Every structure is written in C-alpha cells, then in structure tokens.
Amino acid sequence: MSTRNSQASKTAARERIRAERERQKKKDRMRRQLVVAVSVVGVLAVAGGIGFAVMKANEPTGWEAAKEAPQVAPAHTQGKDHTEILIGDPKATQTLEVFEDVRCPACAAFEQSSGPALLKDIKDGRYKVRYTMYSFIDGMQGGEGSKNALSALGAALNVSPEAFLKFKTALYSTKYHPDEREDLYAKDSELLKVAADVPELKNNKAFETAVKKGTYDRWTMDMTALFGRKGVKGTPTFMHGDKKLVMDQIPQRQMTQAQYNQLALANFKKMIDKEFGPAKGTGAGKGSGGGKGIREGEKDPTGGH
The missing domain is CATH 1.20.5 (Single alpha-helices involved in coiled-coils or other helix-helix interfaces)
Structure with missing residues (x-):
C-alpha cells in the first residue's frame, strides 16, 4: 500500500x-x-x-358546605330566607315567640311538662307561635345533633305544621330525648326511629329521603344563623313582641318528676295568663299585651330577621 x-x-x-x-x-x-x-x-x-x-x-365539607348550597325551603315557612315558622290560627291577633334547641335539656323539660298546654293554646286560637330553632349546643358540646334534627324538622314541616309539632314533641319526649352530651340525633337512623311515632311521617318516603339527603340542610344553616335574634342566646326563651317573658323559678327541693312537671306547668300558665289574660277559648287572650307580637308579613320591630 x-x-x-x-x-x-x-x-x-x-x-x-x-x-x-x-x-x-x-x-x-x-x-x-x-x-x-x-x-x-x-x-x-x-x-x-x-x-x-x-x-x-x-x-368546605358537611355543614360548612351546606351554607354554600342552594336553599330548599320547607313548605309552610315565610319571611326572609323562609326562616319564619309561624303556626296557629290566622285569626289569632297575638304571637308568642318560642326559642328552642333540640338538644337542650331545659327545652325538653319544658316540652315534657308544659308542651301540651302550649299546643292547646295554639289550637284554641289564643295566639300563634313563631318558633326560632337554634343549634348552639352543637358548638358547646360538640357534634351536629341539633342541626341534623332541625333539618329533619324542616322535612316534617314540609309535610305539614301538624307533623312538625308532633315530631318536635317526640324528639323532646322522655322516650327519645338524649342527654345533651350524647350526640344521638346526629344519626339519621335515630331521627327516623323517632319519626315512626308520628302518623304523618311513618313510612313517608318523601320525608325519609329528605332526611337522608339533607334536603333542608342549607335552610337549617340559615335558621341557626338567627342565633342572638332579639338578644336571645339561651333556650327555652319566650317573647311577646320585644318583651321577654319570665317564669317563676321552681323551688330547689327534693321532689318527684310528676311534682316538678306540675309546678313547671303552673308557672308556664301563670306567665301566659299574666301576659295574654286568662284563657277564654277560641279568640281569647287579647289581655294586657294587646297589639304585641309579629304577624305574617309584619316587619320585626327590633330590626332582626
């Protein structure tokens, strides 16, 4: 190469x-x-x-998320955000306002002793009742039983005012009402068990679906946002217009439950008679508090909801 x-x-x-x-x-x-x-x-x-x-x-999850959901209001409600639960004879000229929390033990004691007398006054047309339901015990004790029960009460109210009243009575009854420290009403199954004692709600599929789906959860949050309305931050509280009604205290002494209930009922009737006058049946009760109370469509004189 x-x-x-x-x-x-x-x-x-x-x-x-x-x-x-x-x-x-x-x-x-x-x-x-x-x-x-x-x-x-x-x-x-x-x-x-x-x-x-x-x-x-x-x-947000759970009840916080419910605040952002579209509101579905129960039938038989009125006012701003449909948070007025006004029950009674439309011809009744007076309105008693009742503030309660479903988990409240004092509310349960009132309902068990004097609830029937209140319902009789409503039936007799002595006055209408506006219910404002709170859930502050959920915050104090932890849990969500007050809110969950209120949502179920919304489902009952959607059925009828009578169903609402009967269901509320059952929730507060000695048969079902739990210790406030026990968040039993957070369970839908427990609420449905109570509802089975209410003829209008027993085997009512629409009611059951509303409870399970939380149809009225947003309405519940709107209702509980009224906490502090007219200055009320404790339950049970009774107001006539902007006047807070006060019951006599029950003496601190040993007594049976029946004796306690008897005294509590007497004190409730005394308070109501003093404000509305002696009961006289349908249309009665105009008494010394004439002209007080709110009516359908009337603006709250305190500027509240």
Missing part, C-alpha cells in the same frame, strides 16, 4: 470516528432532554396533585 493510500485510509477512519461521536452526542443530548422533560412533567403532575389535594382539603 502506498503512503498516499495509507494516509487517506487514516483520514477516512478519523472522519468515521468523528461522525460517530457526533451522532452519539446528539443521542445523549436527546436522552437528557427527554429525561428532563419527563421529570418536569412528573414534578408538575405531583405539584398538581398536591395542589388539587390542598384545594380539596380546603373545600
């Missing part, structure tokens, strides 16, 4: 080696770019996943 051919062969070999190195460098660059791209996508995906998880974690 001549020196020229030998030199040409070496030159060609070096070109091939150089070209191969260039190709290899291009492959390495592409591989690195691909790895970086995949890594970036992975990081973005993880970041997106973390962001989504954080976003989901910060989304």
Whole structure:
C-alpha cells in the first residue's frame, strides 16, 4: 500500500470516528432532554396533585358546605330566607315567640311538662307561635345533633305544621330525648326511629329521603344563623313582641318528676295568663299585651330577621 493510500485510509477512519461521536452526542443530548422533560412533567403532575389535594382539603365539607348550597325551603315557612315558622290560627291577633334547641335539656323539660298546654293554646286560637330553632349546643358540646334534627324538622314541616309539632314533641319526649352530651340525633337512623311515632311521617318516603339527603340542610344553616335574634342566646326563651317573658323559678327541693312537671306547668300558665289574660277559648287572650307580637308579613320591630 502506498503512503498516499495509507494516509487517506487514516483520514477516512478519523472522519468515521468523528461522525460517530457526533451522532452519539446528539443521542445523549436527546436522552437528557427527554429525561428532563419527563421529570418536569412528573414534578408538575405531583405539584398538581398536591395542589388539587390542598384545594380539596380546603373545600368546605358537611355543614360548612351546606351554607354554600342552594336553599330548599320547607313548605309552610315565610319571611326572609323562609326562616319564619309561624303556626296557629290566622285569626289569632297575638304571637308568642318560642326559642328552642333540640338538644337542650331545659327545652325538653319544658316540652315534657308544659308542651301540651302550649299546643292547646295554639289550637284554641289564643295566639300563634313563631318558633326560632337554634343549634348552639352543637358548638358547646360538640357534634351536629341539633342541626341534623332541625333539618329533619324542616322535612316534617314540609309535610305539614301538624307533623312538625308532633315530631318536635317526640324528639323532646322522655322516650327519645338524649342527654345533651350524647350526640344521638346526629344519626339519621335515630331521627327516623323517632319519626315512626308520628302518623304523618311513618313510612313517608318523601320525608325519609329528605332526611337522608339533607334536603333542608342549607335552610337549617340559615335558621341557626338567627342565633342572638332579639338578644336571645339561651333556650327555652319566650317573647311577646320585644318583651321577654319570665317564669317563676321552681323551688330547689327534693321532689318527684310528676311534682316538678306540675309546678313547671303552673308557672308556664301563670306567665301566659299574666301576659295574654286568662284563657277564654277560641279568640281569647287579647289581655294586657294587646297589639304585641309579629304577624305574617309584619316587619320585626327590633330590626332582626
């Protein structure tokens, strides 16, 4: 082989080696770019996943979410946000306002002793009653039984005012009402068990569905937002117009439950007679408090809801 051919062969070999190195460098660059791209996508995906998880974690849940849901108001309600539960003879000229919390033991004691007398006054047309239901015990004791029971009461009210009153009476009864520290009414199954004692609600599929789905949860949150209305922050409380009615205290002495109930009933009747005058049957009770109370469509004189 001549020196020229030998030199040409070496030159060609070096070109091939150089070209191969260039190709290899291009492959390495592409591989690195691909790895970086995949890594970036992975990081973005993880970041997106973390962001989504954080976003989901910060989304309101349960009763907080109910505040943002569209309101479905029960039938037989009125006023702003449909939070007026006004029950009684439309011809009754007076309105007694009753403030209660379903988990409240004092409310249960009142309902068990004097509830029937209140219902009789409503039936006799002595006055209408506006119920304002609170849920502050959920905050004090923890839980959600007051709110859940109120939502179920909304479902009962949607059936009829009579169903509402009977269901509320059953919820406060000695048979069912739990210790306020026991959040029993947070369970839909417990509420439906109580409702089975109310003829209008027993085997009522629409009512059961509303309880299970929380149809009136948003309405419940609107109702409980009235906490402090007319300055009322404890239950049970009774008002006639902007006047808070006060019952005599029951003496602190040992007595049976029957004796307690008898005294409590006497005190309730005394308070009502003093404010509305002695009961005289249908249309009675205009008494000394004439003109007080709110009526359908009347603006709350205190400026409250």
